[in-house]
Amino acid sequence: MDAVLDNLDTFRQGFVATLALTVVSTVLALSLGTLLAAMRVSPVTTLRAAGATYVEVVRNTPLTVVFFFAVFVLPQVDIRLSFFTFAVIAVSVYHAAFFCEAVRSGINSVGVGQAEAARSIGLTFTQSLRLIVLPQAFRTVIPPLINVVIALTKNTSIAAAFGVVELTAVTTRLANANSDAVLAIFLGGAACYLALTLPSGWLAGRLERRLAVAR
């Protein structure tokens, strides 16, 4: 236990790095994912195909391989950035596909009758999307989006293997330095992750139940 208390400051640095990686990547991935979802429901064939291809390719590729492309292949084409930036790129590119699917399934979950009714009272495509479909889709889509953010939080741990000093990297280093207190160190690292993932998970569950009643 002492090993954890002595290194509280190191843990804090790792925690902050994980949090920063999570927040920046979530913002980027959510924006890209929403754009992809819009492309996939649009009537424009080429955009639909491009969006579908992106999602199919990314969801079948391991995040570790995406990291490999970011960290080892980008420098080969003369793109040199910090490890943190590479990690943000890899995590965002990967999770955009899953945010896209979450948003798209939200749009699809709105009953067909809603869109039909919107059209029958003369609303255009943009109007029916903006006034009828999206406000309803937004509510159903929140819990799955939170769950993808939780997955993203956990997946930032892979950045530890690519030079980013975040929570997992800090935990591993401390465990190697204090071989007599490995269990305590890992419990400390695990507690930090659980402090992020468990409350978000409960929030997602609560919202899901509340919205299920509202429907």
Add this chain to the structure above:
Amino acid sequence: MSEAVLYDAAGPRGRRRILIGSIAGGLLVVLAVGAAVARLAANGGFEAERWRVLTQSDLQRLLGRGLVATLRAALVAMVLAMAVGGLLAVARLSRRRWLSMPAGAWVELFRGLPLLLLILFIFLGLPAAGITVSTFWALVAGLTLYNSAVLGEIFRAGILSLSKGQTEAAYSIGLRRGQTLRLILIPQAVRRMLPALISQLVTLLKDTSLGFVIAYAELLRNGRNAVEFLGGPYSIPIYTAIAVIYIAVNASLSFLARWLDRRTQRRYGRTVQPSVADEAA
């Protein structure tokens, strides 16, 4: 479904507009891909000499061995995780609180932790406690802990998705709780979760690539070793080949899952849908 309802079947003007949009969108996509290709070409990404490395039989054998190691870890972990997940689901559905509470805590705990942290804990923690563990078993144990929690929830959702009438009918002909579960609920639930199980197998297969971190000689690790031996310029062809292998294996599994899902829905009604978040992790 509702995609088709968002807009009317286009008239002549609408069709023209969509055509213009398609061409403009296509141009944008071509432009983006073209910029990447130009960048690659400027740095010699398309030199035939670099790509010829993929025809070397040494490299092919190395990647082949890596793929076998990847599939082996994935299959062993899948079987173990299904066994543990099945027990967890039954325990969580039990009326005895001393069974359902620990099972619930197990699921919450292992779903909330990053898989890499679990693998590293087993790999570094057990030797510190005097137990030697191979990279293979460290990877498999980590995958099993994490996926047992996810699969446990899929199993539970499968059983809960059955109509209450099934349980009531079983009770009314005098079956006990255990018998009802074994003879009535599980056989029906298995069909509904099979597609979700296969798509979880895809996630698990992707996650075996974390074995790279603890130097388990799977596909990605072997590819990395080859690049370290041959030099950085070969990273583009070799990592591309690895990505193509993963995509080929996983896309065929995903295709199988979707086909099975459609077939099951046609024959037996509902299926358990895997959550998007589980696929990401």
